Amino acid sequence: MDRHQMDVLEHAVDAALSALSAAACAGAVSVGSSEHWMVAVRDGRAEQVDAGTNRGIRITAWTDGNRTATVTSADLAPAAVSAAAARAAELAAACDADPWGGLAPIERCGQAQVALDLDDANGFAAFSVEDGIKRLIDAERAARAADPRIATIHRSRCSSRRGTGLFATTHGIRQRETATRFGLSVSAVADAAGEKHLGWDATAARHLEDLRRPDQVGSEAGRRAVEGYGWRRPPTGRWPVVFRRETASELLDTVTSAVWGAAVFRGQSFLADAVGTRITAPAVTIIDDPLLRRGLGSRDSDGEGVRAAPLLVVANGVLRSFLVDGEAARRLRHPYTGHAGGTSNVRLLPGTDSLDVLLEKLGTGLLATRFHGHGVDLAAGTISKGVDGFWVESGRIAYPVQEATLAGDLREILHGIRAIGDDPETETTTSSPSLLIDGCTVAGEAGGKNR
Structure with missing residues (x-):
């Protein structure tokens, strides 16, 4: 995520908090943006490709008496966010009191100061749809080679996602996290002796380098497909x-x-x-x-x-x-x-x-x-x-x-x-x-x- 995209998220949070304060409400704001792609392959050919960017904001307002309401929006323009926050405050005022709602105690809030290593920015940038297709073809080949009874590949998919989320409250908490996730899965179908069996395996990781090899996933899917004969x-x-x-x-x-x-x-x-x-x-x-x-x-x-x-x-x-x-x-x-x-x-x-x-x-x-x-x-x-x-x-x-x-x-x-x-x-x-x-x-x- 570049600086401009991050600024959009930050400005959206600022607009929401300002509108909540103007309405004399306590509140919490979650805003996020993510990029992703997913490719599905069948018999060596790409069958489906889905790619895009998702953005959205969630605003929860609490009025006096612990009346609460939540509004969501995909429009992160400051004016639209301010209107959404004002709407949340308006709806909250019309709701019944919720004795169990409210912000978490400020002394319990914060971010753990631990290097979680959840963001593989370089891996996300380098991993393309074409790379995913190649991995899936390798996985399909390994599944078929696992046993002659493997008749077809029911489904194989590869995906890549990177997202950033911000969380803030009217009592001063402000947090940010960026994370990636990669995945690959294969479903193989065995067909012999009048029986059909499905075998499935998958790998998932925060860092691209931690995914298991495609041939390992495919071979395991093929093995599982025939173990029930x-x-x-x-x-x-x-x-x-x-x-x-x-x-x-x-x-x-x-x-x-x-x-x-x-x-x-x-x-x-x-x-x-x-x-x-x-x-x-x-x-x-x-x-x-x-x-x-x-x-x-x-x-x-x-x-x-x-x-x-x-x-x-x-x-x-x-x-x-x-x-x-x-x-x-x-x-x-x-x-x-x-x-x-x-x-x-x-x-x-x-x-x-x-x-x-x-x-x-x-x-x-x-x-x-x-x-x-x-x-x-x-x-x-x-x-x-x-x-x-x-x-x-x-x-x-x-x-x-x-x-x-x-x-x-x-x-x-x-x-x-x-x-x-x-x-x-x-x-x-x-x-x-x-x-x-x-x-x-x-x-x-x-x-x-x-x-």
């Missing part, structure tokens, strides 16, 4: 399950949803009264670290200007904190945690067991590699999802599994974590290593056994 339903019963890191990360995402402040104060979480109690196995520690260098979810402050800091969510199985924005902090009388806008980099800390060791400890049971559907009831604390994977006997993979269901009580599942792997996901904002868990019900073929 010869599938069967597993025996029905209670079995130990190894959640491979992909499905373990989905389970971790369910936990973070259950400790989300809004879910708690709305009575929609089975963990609403659980702070200070053991919610999972003693070996489990979960953190949310917004200060991870080059992290996909890293930031120096949250969406309300609260200074970012690592948060210990679960320590040795005990829930230490909910994840709250300003409203949830007030409603729950909970310390601010800097979560306006969502989580950052949630991590379940890894153990020392390789996936092979986890399978040996499993003995006989299910290796879950993919979930289907949205079968989680956070209020009741239950899960019931379609699952793919592999049946394991005596610590060795016996055959692929499909058309199965994994179900159970989330409390029992979390307490049933018996071993933690050493293989956390690295290219995601919610990361868990593989987990060996007792206490799951697997539904497949009739006539199974309990264990």
